Amino acid sequence: MNAHVTNAVVLRDLSRSFAGKTVLDRISLDIPAGQFVALLGESGSGKTTLLRALAGLDDDAQTKGHFNTPDSVSVLFQDSRLLPWKTVIDNLTLGLRRPDAAPSAKAMLHEVGLADKTDVWPSTLSGGQKQRASLARSLLRSPDLLLADEPFGALDALTRLKMQALLMRLVEHKRPTIILVTHDVDEALLLADRILVLKDGQIAEDHAVSVPHPRRDHQIEITSLRTRLLKSLGVETDSI
Amino acid sequence: MTDISSGRIEGARSKRHSGSAARRSINLVPAKLPAGFRLLGPAIVLIVWEAASRLGLLSPATLAAPSTAIKTGYEMLVDGSLLPHLAASSARAYSGLVLGVITGVVLALLSGLTRTGEALIDGLVQIKRAVPTLALIPLVIIWLGIGETMKVFLIFTAVLVPVYINTHAALRGIDIGHVELARTLGLTRGEFIRHVALPGALPGFFVSLRLAVALCWTALVVLELVNTQTGIGYLMNRARDWGQTEIIVVGIIIYAALGLLSDALVRIVEARALSYRRALGS
Numbered sequence: 001m002n003a004h005v006t007n008a009v010v011l012r013d014l015s016r017s018f019a020g021k022t023v024l025d026r027i028s029l030d031i032p033a034g035q036f037v038a039l040l041g042e043s044g045s046g047k048t049t050l051l052r053a054l055a056g057l058d059d060d061a062q063t064k065g066h067f068n069t070p071d072s073v074s075v076l077f078q079d080s081r082l083l084p085w086k087t088v089i090d091n092l093t094l095g096l097r098r099p100d101a102a103p104s105a106k107a108m109l110h111e112v113g114l115a116d117k118t119d120v121w122p123s124t125l126s127g128g129q130k131q132r133a134s135l136a137r138s139l140l141r142s143p144d145l146l147l148a149d150e151p152f153g154a155l156d157a158l159t160r161l162k163m164q165a166l167l168m169r170l171v172e173h174k175r176p177t178i179i180l181v182t183h184d185v186d187e188a189l190l191l192a193d194r195i196l197v198l199k200d201g202q203i204a205e206d207h208a209v210s211v212p213h214p215r216r217d218h219q220i221e222i223t224s225l226r227t228r229l230l231k232s233l234g235v236e237t238d239s240i
Numbered sequence: 241m242t243d244i245s246s247g248r249i250e251g252a253r254s255k256r257h258s259g260s261a262a263r264r265s266i267n268l269v270p271a272k273l274p275a276g277f278r279l280l281g282p283a284i285v286l287i288v289w290e291a292a293s294r295l296g297l298l299s300p301a302t303l304a305a306p307s308t309a310i311k312t313g314y315e316m317l318v319d320g321s322l323l324p325h326l327a328a329s330s331a332r333a334y335s336g337l338v339l340g341v342i343t344g345v346v347l348a349l350l351s352g353l354t355r356t357g358e359a360l361i362d363g364l365v366q367i368k369r370a371v372p373t374l375a376l377i378p379l380v381i382i383w384l385g386i387g388e389t390m391k392v393f394l395i396f397t398a399v400l401v402p403v404y405i406n407t408h409a410a411l412r413g414i415d416i417g418h419v420e421l422a423r424t425l426g427l428t429r430g431e432f433i434r435h436v437a438l439p440g441a442l443p444g445f446f447v448s449l450r451l452a453v454a455l456c457w458t459a460l461v462v463l464e465l466v467n468t469q470t471g472i473g474y475l476m477n478r479a480r481d482w483g484q485t486e487i488i489v490v491g492i493i494i495y496a497a498l499g500l501l502s503d504a505l506v507r508i509v510e511a512r513a514l515s516y517r518r519a520l521g522s
Binding site: 095 | 421426431442516
């Protein structure tokens with residue numbers, strides 16, 4: 001790894017087990033600042049556990065080894081987790097102690113296309129709108145590290161494409177380090193600079209994706225990697 | 241041309257479909273009741289009751305006719321003999337209610353938000369829950385005498401339990417997702433309680449408030465049978481001695497009206513406080 005690059009995330013022999021069952025098994029990993037990492041893996045491979053460990057969640061787990069993350073970390077959950085009793089803007093500014101919290105929240109809502117939803121209850125939003133509000137809440141905190149746990153997994157295919165494009169546009173300038181847990185190989189190939197495949201709590205594969213953006217124009221170059229990733233996730237694509 | 245013709249076929253087909261679906265459909269869930277129809281049952285009972293009285297099937301010594309009771313109630317209201325009793329009863333019921341709700345909420349917060357609180361409080365309230373309020377009457381009379389304090393105290397203890405139980409359960413049942421969100425947003429404990437825990441427990445609190453409002457009147461009826469010279473319960477008790485069933489019915493009507501009115505009031509406040517829930521409404 002390049003010596004000049006500072007690592008935003010460093011894991012050393014990180015293990016986590018729940019009630020005696022090992023979920024993460026001595027993971028060591030360096031993620032340079034600004035890198036977009038996709039975490040792939042079958043169900044139960046430990047990808048969400050790894051993300052939640054970095055987010056400081058799951059206190060009840062037995063943890064060994066150590067990890068470093070930047071001070072400013074934001075988490076994007078699969079469900080939007082907007083508080084139903086707060087308006088959209090109050091959800092965004094929740095816990096923000098900056099004096100300009102309200103105006104910058106408004107600007108952020110404008111960015112994600114929810115300018116007209118500032119003062120409505122979250123229950124009136126569609127699934128895609130909720131997730132956009134949730135993304136706005138995360139990015140409003142200008143995180144150095146964005147941890148995203150299948151944020152688009154529950155959305156329909158069209159909304160998902162729009163959200164992926166929105167995410168890329170919003171992080172273009174500030175370039176936070178991003179770790180995206182996903183089960184969608186195409187999503188990983190479309191967005192990430194680097195794809196990790198987790199298997200039985202260990203990093204089984206580590207691929208750099210050097211294809212330039214926008215990737216829609218480079219389908220052929222990513223096809224072989226796609227096939228390979230699907231195969232390592234137990235999907236044979238020969239017949240389709 | 242093809243578009244038009246196929247459109248017509250489509251239209252005809254879908255019509256036939258909806259027709260056959262309507263014929264075959266089974267109502268698994270009853271349709272929504274139109275407003276006011278809920279009063280049909282009570283109205284029928286009233287009519288039968290009144291008719292039975294007028295036809296002489298129901299002697300006034302057993303049960304006065306509703307019309308007689310309403311007339312008596314109106315006369316008592318006009319000659320000023322009802323209001324002092326109503327005021328006395330309301331004062332007892334609502335002071336007990338206010339004390340019970342405040343104490344119940346404070347105990348639920350202490351117990352729901354701190355471990356020490358739960359260790360100290362929860363067991364005690366659970367024990368109180370298992371003891372019927374009426375079983376405490378002899379002891380409380382020895383402690384506080386047979387005056388107003390005793391009555392308010394017993395209403396207070398009766399109200400406290402459901403308020404505590406429901407509010408506490410709501411606080412403990414907070415969505416774990418919201419707790420995780422609060423952690424990742426870096427909320428302080430104070431911010432978490434104010435923005436997440438308390439609003440999350442509000443629906444549970446309103447359930448408890450509706451129980452409490454009904455309960456404070458229930459407890460009152462019994463307590464007003466113990467050494468009082470005022471109150472609706474006293475009126476009813478005296479009427480029993482004199483065989484005035486119409487006054488007993490007046491008392492029952494007042495209790496029912498107060499109960500329904502209080503419940504409606506709580507519902508209105510609840511609908512306002514939880515307006516975010518109705519956002520999608522109908």
